Amino acid sequence: MKYCLHCASPLVLRIPEGDDRERLCCDNCNAIFYLNPKNIVGTLPVYENKVLLCKRAIEPRLGKWTLPAGFMENGESSLTGAIRETKEEAGASVTVMDDCLYTLFNLPSINQVYMFFRVELTNLDFTPGYESKEVALFNEQEIPWSEIAFPVVKSTLEHYFKDLQNQHFPVRMFDVLHEKDRSITIHLVSIQEKVD
Amino acid sequence: MKYCLHCASPLVLRIPEGDDRERLCCDNCNAIFYLNPKNIVGTLPVYENKVLLCKRAIEPRLGKWTLPAGFMENGESSLTGAIRETKEEAGASVTVMDDCLYTLFNLPSINQVYMFFRVELTNLDFTPGYESKEVALFNEQEIPWSEIAFPVVKSTLEHYFKDLQNQHFPVRMFDVLHEKDRSITIHLVSIQEKVD
Secondary structure, eight states: OOBOTTTOOBEEEEOOTTOSSOEEEETTTOOEEOOOOEEEEEEEEEETTEEEEEEESSSSSTTOEEOSEEEOOTTSOHHHHHHHHHHHHHOOOEEEEEEEEEEEEEETTTTEEEEEEEEEESSSOOOOOTTEEEEEEEOTTTSOGGGBSOHHHHHHHHHHHHHHHHTOOOOEEEEEEEOTTSOEEEEEEEEOOOOO | OOBOTTTOOBEEEEOOTTOSSOEEEETTTOOEEOOOOEEEEEEEEEETTEEEEEEESSSSSTTOEEOSEEEOOTTSOHHHHHHHHHHHHHOOOEEEEEEEEEEEEEETTTTEEEEEEEEEESSSOOOOOTTEEEEEEEOTTTSOGGGBSOHHHHHHHHHHHHHHHHTOOOOEEEEEEEOTTSOEEEEEEEEOOOOO
């Protein structure tokens, strides 16, 4: 980012008055540009004891399997965005449960927040969209565990199959940290307590 | 937004190849600019039977009472952002509970997502920061209900005092809709079921 979006003047990196961190500032029109994390919203689509996964037709992680998810757009809610991505990537229609919010992941190293919602496939009329090579249903044993595209997807699937045994699906939030040795660690931040 | 951040050429609003909605595109350097919702993260700081509120010293809603909250920054998680805002706006140190995630609000009309976390004040050493005129503790009866800055704050407070009676604090997500007559309606999207 080098030039002002409003007046095309060169931007300067400095701490604006009343702020405590460097921002891209325009000294011509006084605009300040803030960079904030983006939300990625997706679903965990369930049919009987199986979940729907998409084989990625695009980079990153081309050829790996993922849950349908994508960037939340302006003008939509996180759930409607997740349903839209499920339609776009898997051609799937879904039914939403009252307790659909399921996992949230903060990825501070790459300025992203993921949110996954549990949904039920309305029918078996799914088909790969532009960003998918293949869409299929898998039970726990069938899931290509070593071919999952992203740690947040793998974590969501692992928790889902454990929670399925208890028939209790608590909302969980995690921090995903990219360590210096390039390993990734996932830390539980919040979990809804089970009420006795 | 009129000029490219990278090369200062004029931007054009059009649908890029493979996309389905208009984006700001640069036909000189081929950059595409995506606009996405921003997250606002905050806390509901509790001390005994009281909650901490801040009287706003800045617009919007100058002079109204709010929970400490602000834009999530790049490089932080939503919870660490909420704790940072609580320190900045109320000078308050907090202790985080295992089930801290509490309310989420999608505001599609203004491209925002709010997240509030329940936390406990570590001590009574709080003091107004730059953006607050006053910081104080209120029990349910003392809260200036007609002077609350934002509907998402009022909703979070209302649910908190109801949940306090049941000692059960489910994670709730809402859509906040700005209607054509300028009224605001709040719709429950997801609630963690109570387990028997």
